[in-house]
Amino acid sequence: MQKKSKQKLVVIGNGMAGIAAVENILALKGDLDITVFGAEPYVNYNRILLSDILSGKTHPEATYLNAREWYDKNGIRLFVDTKIMAIHPEVKTVQDDEGRMTPYDQLLIATGSHAFIPPIKGVEKRGVFPYRNMEDTERIIAYSKQCRRVAVIGGGLLGLEAGRALVQRGLNVTIFHLVDRLMELQLDDESGLILKKEIERLGMTVHLNHSAVEMIGEGSVEGVAFSNGKAYEADMVVISTGIRPNVELAKNAGIHTRRGIIVNDQMETSHSGIYAVGECVEHRGKTYGIVAPLYEQAKVAAHTILGKPSKTYEGSMVSATLKVAGIDLVSIGNYMGNGAGCESLVYSDRGISLYKKVVLQGNRVVGAILLGDIHDSGRFHQYIKNQTDVTLFRKTLLSGDADKKSAGPAILEDEDTICGCMGVNKKTIVEAIQEHEVTTRQGVGEKTKACTSCKSCGPLIDQILQEVLGGEYVPVTEKSGEFCPCFTLSRKELVDQIRSLKLKAVSEVLTRLGNGSGCAYCKPGLSYLLSEIWMERHREERNARFINDRVHANIQKDGTFSVVPRIYGGVTSPSELRRIADVAEKYHVPMVKITGGQRIDLLGVKKEELPLIWADLGMPSGHAYAKAIRTVKTCVGTEFCRFGVQDSTSLGIAMEKLFEGLYTPHKIKMAVSGCPRNCAESYVKDIGIVAIQTGWEIYVGGAAGMTVRKGDLLVAVKTDEEAFRAVTLFLQYYREEGYYLERTYDFVVRIGIEKIKQELLDPESARPAELMDHFKLAKEAVVDPWKTESEKPVHPYQFKELVADG
Amino acid sequence: MDKLFKAGKCQDIPLGEGRKYLIHGEEIGVFNLGIEIVAISNRCPHAGGPLSDGIVTGHEVICPLHGRKVNLKSGCVANEKEKVKVYEVVLKDGEIYLKC
Ligand code: SRM
Ligand SMILES: Cc1cc2nc3c(=O)[nH]c(=O)nc-3n(C[C@H](O)[C@H](O)[C@H](O)COP(=O)(O)OP(=O)(O)OC[C@H]3O[C@@H](n4cnc5c(N)ncnc54)[C@H](O)[C@@H]3O)c2cc1C
Ligand code: SF4
Ligand code: FES
Numbered sequence: 001m002q003k004k005s006k007q008k009l010v011v012i013g014n015g016m017a018g019i020a021a022v023e024n025i026l027a028l029k030g031d032l033d034i035t036v037f038g039a040e041p042y043v044n045y046n047r048i049l050l051s052d053i054l055s056g057k058t059h060p061e062a063t064y065l066n067a068r069e070w071y072d073k074n075g076i077r078l079f080v081d082t083k084i085m086a087i088h089p090e091v092k093t094v095q096d097d098e099g100r101m102t103p104y105d106q107l108l109i110a111t112g113s114h115a116f117i118p119p120i121k122g123v124e125k126r127g128v129f130p131y132r133n134m135e136d137t138e139r140i141i142a143y144s145k146q147c148r149r150v151a152v153i154g155g156g157l158l159g160l161e162a163g164r165a166l167v168q169r170g171l172n173v174t175i176f177h178l179v180d181r182l183m184e185l186q187l188d189d190e191s192g193l194i195l196k197k198e199i200e201r202l203g204m205t206v207h208l209n210h211s212a213v214e215m216i217g218e219g220s221v222e223g224v225a226f227s228n229g230k231a232y233e234a235d236m237v238v239i240s241t242g243i244r245p246n247v248e249l250a251k252n253a254g255i256h257t258r259r260g261i262i263v264n265d266q267m268e269t270s271h272s273g274i275y276a277v278g279e280c281v282e283h284r285g286k287t288y289g290i291v292a293p294l295y296e297q298a299k300v301a302a303h304t305i306l307g308k309p310s311k312t313y314e315g316s317m318v319s320a321t322l323k324v325a326g327i328d329l330v331s332i333g334n335y336m337g338n339g340a341g342c343e344s345l346v347y348s349d350r351g352i353s354l355y356k357k358v359v360l361q362g363n364r365v366v367g368a369i370l371l372g373d374i375h376d377s378g379r380f381h382q383y384i385k386n387q388t389d390v391t392l393f394r395k396t397l398l399s400g401d402a403d404k405k406s407a408g409p410a411i412l413e414d415e416d417t418i419c420g421c422m423g424v425n426k427k428t429i430v431e432a433i434q435e436h437e438v439t440t441r442q443g444v445g446e447k448t449k450a451c452t453s454c455k456s457c458g459p460l461i462d463q464i465l466q467e468v469l470g471g472e473y474v475p476v477t478e479k480s481g482e483f484c485p486c487f488t489l490s491r492k493e494l495v496d497q498i499r500s501l502k503l504k505a506v507s508e509v510l511t512r513l514g515n516g517s518g519c520a521y522c523k524p525g526l527s528y529l530l531s532e533i534w535m536e537r538h539r540e541e542r543n544a545r546f547i548n549d550r551v552h553a554n555i556q557k558d559g560t561f562s563v564v565p566r567i568y569g570g571v572t573s574p575s576e577l578r579r580i581a582d583v584a585e586k587y588h589v590p591m592v593k594i595t596g597g598q599r600i601d602l603l604g605v606k607k608e609e610l611p612l613i614w615a616d617l618g619m620p621s622g623h624a625y626a627k628a629i630r631t632v633k634t635c636v637g638t639e640f641c642r643f644g645v646q647d648s649t650s651l652g653i654a655m656e657k658l659f660e661g662l663y664t665p666h667k668i669k670m671a672v673s674g675c676p677r678n679c680a681e682s683y684v685k686d687i688g689i690v691a692i693q694t695g696w697e698i699y700v701g702g703a704a705g706m707t708v709r710k711g712d713l714l715v716a717v718k719t720d721e722e723a724f725r726a727v728t729l730f731l732q733y734y735r736e737e738g739y740y741l742e743r744t745y746d747f748v749v750r751i752g753i754e755k756i757k758q759e760l761l762d763p764e765s766a767r768p769a770e771l772m773d774h775f776k777l778a779k780e781a782v783v784d785p786w787k788t789e790s791e792k793p794v795h796p797y798q799f800k801e802l803v804a805d806g
Numbered sequence: 807m808d809k810l811f812k813a814g815k816c817q818d819i820p821l822g823e824g825r826k827y828l829i830h831g832e833e834i835g836v837f838n839l840g841i842e843i844v845a846i847s848n849r850c851p852h853a854g855g856p857l858s859d860g861i862v863t864g865h866e867v868i869c870p871l872h873g874r875k876v877n878l879k880s881g882c883v884a885n886e887k888e889k890v891k892v893y894e895v896v897l898k899d900g901e902i903y904l905k906c
Pocket of ligand 4: 850851852853854855869870871872873874
């Protein structure tokens with residue numbers, strides 16, 4: 001039998017919707033011969049992240065959604081920088097800008113849209129830019145370097161995003177908006193007012209009711225004139241006044257278009273064999289400008305193209321999220337409450353810029369605006385989608401305090417979309433967590449692409465992780481730059497604010513900058529951050545600490561604690577051993593164990609006996625319970641070993657004495673080995689020192705726990721003094737730059753060993769002097785917690801067993 | 807009938823923390839939320855973790871052993887069916903009384 005040649009699918013547009021359709025086709029195991037044309041000179045990238053490029057937070061390559069290899073691997077022919085000029089339906093071919101004709105059996109149009117530029121005099125002047133694609137973004141960045149004042153025309157979602165990004169570049173930004181409230185397509189009057197205040201708080205000036213009529217200037221723009229007679233100076237103008245679907249190509253081929261290319265519920269156009277998806281499409285009279293609906297369209301188109309037309313597209317409920325760091329805003333569905341029988345429930349507090357509105361029609365939620373607190377936007381999405389009858393909990397609808405009813409992910413169905421940007425449903429995420437054993441938002445992102453765009457679904461993904469993994473899950477969100485979902489600020493912004501507002505206690509940070517209450521992750525995280533920023537001169541609040549740090553011992557499965565005294569370098573003495581033995585007998589300690597860290601652990605101690613045991617032992621704390629300097633393991637070195645080339649034991653003991661008592665983002669384990677045979681396991685420690693004939697090698701970022709990694713060589717030095725200096729610098733650098741709960745094996749990889757070397761060892765670097773100063777200040781403040789607490793506990797009942805009397 | 811047990815003064819429990827009380831062998835966690843004092847059974851339904859040693863955020867305490875979230879007012883455990891017992895607290899002249 002003759003082998004049938006594959007059906008040819010041509011895709012016009014290498015953007016988010018077109019490639020999503022291709023991905024769906026591949027996922028359905030469709031066997032087509034696929035060719036993609038893209039007018040832009042890049043692989044498929046995530047347009048949503050343009051503002052992050054504009055602000056300098058990320059770089060173009062980081063926004064690529066599919067690498068060249070992906071196209072190659074899947075046998076997709078990709079023509080970038082190639083525009084399709086005409087479609088010839090009668091002969092089923094497309095013609096590109098080089099005149100080449102490419103035949104198709106099926107054609108998918110995904111040409112997206114372009115920025116709409118209103119008829120303003122002088123818009124062609126140098127320094128006036130639209131804002132739609134990578135090229136615009138790069139041109140804006142390049143031009144902005146010579147500018148101080150920028151005017152953004154348009155106070156919608158994109159205009160505000162652009163404005164914020166340019167503020168982050170250090171420019172003076174003024175937003176000019178046509179009507180009397182910002183984001184009028186997503187907000188009502190009151191929320192518009194609060195948003196304006198918030199935008200101003202972020203350093204932008206806002207002028208409402210301003211209609212631009214002319215760009216003033218000789219050649220380059222120098223200002224903007226408005227219809228009300230006013231004019232303002234500006235070195236640069238960004239225009240963001242809406243988008244228009246790219247329909248010309250289809251229209252010229254005789255395909256039916258109105259505002260967009262008209263498609264039915266199968267995503268078919270008026271011509272058989274030709275389909276369309278994305279922003280270029282008009283479906284049931286609606287066009288869309290955000291990705292979530294486009295992904296639904298892409299899925300349906302893939303089914304239709306493969307002849308599995310069971311799936312239909314019936315339109316989408318729109319929800320818009322403002323991606324401006326520092327402002328939380330979501331607007332969903334019928335937010336205005338226009339329509340028969342609509343009622344609005346509103347809570348507004350201008351003082352703290354909080355606005356919540358839910359629109360009900362009958363007993364069902366049809367729309368919502370959340371400004372200032374969006375943590376339960378998922379709940380409203382679900383109510384709308386499932387048409388939940390909310391009569392029974394209407395009272396608590398806005399407060400969300402209805403305990404059980406407040407939408408934990410448990411009420412989400414498998415098919416419910418969690419990440420609207422990337423169109424990922426709950427089932428996919430749950431499977432990724434179970435099958436690939438991912439345990440972080442980032443991991444979920446790598447496997448499913450969820451939460452890699454606007455990141456507003458992050459808290460929901462945390463909840464799903466929690467649900468699937470059980471209580472063990474602690475969200476480590478700092479890796480994505482934000483500190484914790486309890487804050488809208490990034491880690492860096494948070495640190496800056498803490499410094500400038502001189503906040504010294506966790507509760508102050510939470511009330512001034514966060515959501516007031518915090519969570520079990522950020523309270524201890526902030527405690528560390530404050531202690532580090534103020535070099536132990538912060539105001540300690542015990543309620544923000546994990547129990548281990550309140551009682552300076554490690555809690556165990558039955559609620560008892562363990563006591564691990566410090567045994568410097570693993571070297572002890574008969575009298576020390578005797579004291580430990582006496583204590584173990586006196587307090588009937590259930591188990592005495594030699595640890596993997598060359599010391600002795602007294603396990604199963606009652607809380608109330610801790611201070612007594614510490615006092616009897618008379619030994620300093622080993623900090624085995626804390627994120628702090630743990631052990632310095634040593635081997636016997638030149639003292640006894642026939643291979644030893646340096647005195648590893650003495651160096652290890654001296655290091656442990658120098659660094660003991662310092663707190664760190666996560667625990668630090670060290671080791672010193674007397675030769676490269678490495679008996680103290682230095683290569684796999686956070687900081688490992690190995691003796692060589694000529695001195696010492698210093699390794700950092702090693703691990704042999706959940707992760708196994710050989711440390712990177714930081715430096716080889718000749719003397720003990722140089723070794724001390726290098727280790728001190730690295731340690732202090734990690735204390736300042738490490739994220740809370742980030743072990744050095746992640747830290748060193750994140751920063752990169754080359755960068756670390758440059759910061760710490762380059763004679764030109766100013767950092768070492770500063771790090772040394774900070775280290776000295778922090779070290780001065782070190783106290784032994786066992787000594788202080790057994791003499792005078794922070795709270796009289798910290799260790800007591802309390803009995804109520806009747 | 808429920809009896810009132812005296813459990814010391816409000817300031818015996820530091821702000822935002824819990825303390826364990828023994829009443830006839832029963833462990834009760836008493837928490838100072840600033841605006842009110844609340845009390846629940848001290849044993850986490852998961853594996854018996856001492857809830858009074860947990861971190862308090864808002865109206866919840868996070869079990870120190872494996873992180874279950876327990877609502878201090880309803881006794882509900884997030885994502886679980888079990889509940890912990892909630893005890894009524896009576897405040898008189900700055901003294902805490904537990905009803906059990
Ligand atoms: C006592 C000890 C086991 C022993 O009996 O020998 C121990 C006991 C615990 N380890 Fe460990 N680790 C002990 C050596 C190690 C080592 C080996 C070493 O230090 O040389 C490792 C691998 C190196 C490392 O740190 O990565 C190790 C990797 C871990 C890890 C995995 C860390 C990672 O990110 O890979 C955890 C979990 C964590 O930190 O989140 C952990 C956590 C724990 C905790 C604290 C779990 C907890 O949170 O309650 C255990 C406390 C038990 C208890 O009830 O007291 N322990 N643990 C060892 C104490 C050493 C000491 O003297 O301080
Ligand atoms: C700055 C910015 C921020 C955004 N933020 C969000 C957000 O937070 N959330 C959200 O949901 N949405 C956001 N959007 C909107 C989102 O990016 C779009 O909805 C989505 O990219 C549209 O996908 P598409 O494939 O239809 O069009 P596009 O991604 O624009 O892709 C169309 C592609 O087709 C190419 N093309 C056009 N004509 C031709 C031709 N004749 N021949 C060959 N190629 C052609 C174009 O060059 C383009 O590359 C944002 C958009 C911008 C600009
Ligand atoms: S390996 Fe460490 S964490 Fe695991 S049970 Fe043993 S002591 Fe505990
Ligand atoms: S015992 Fe409380 S969470 Fe496991």
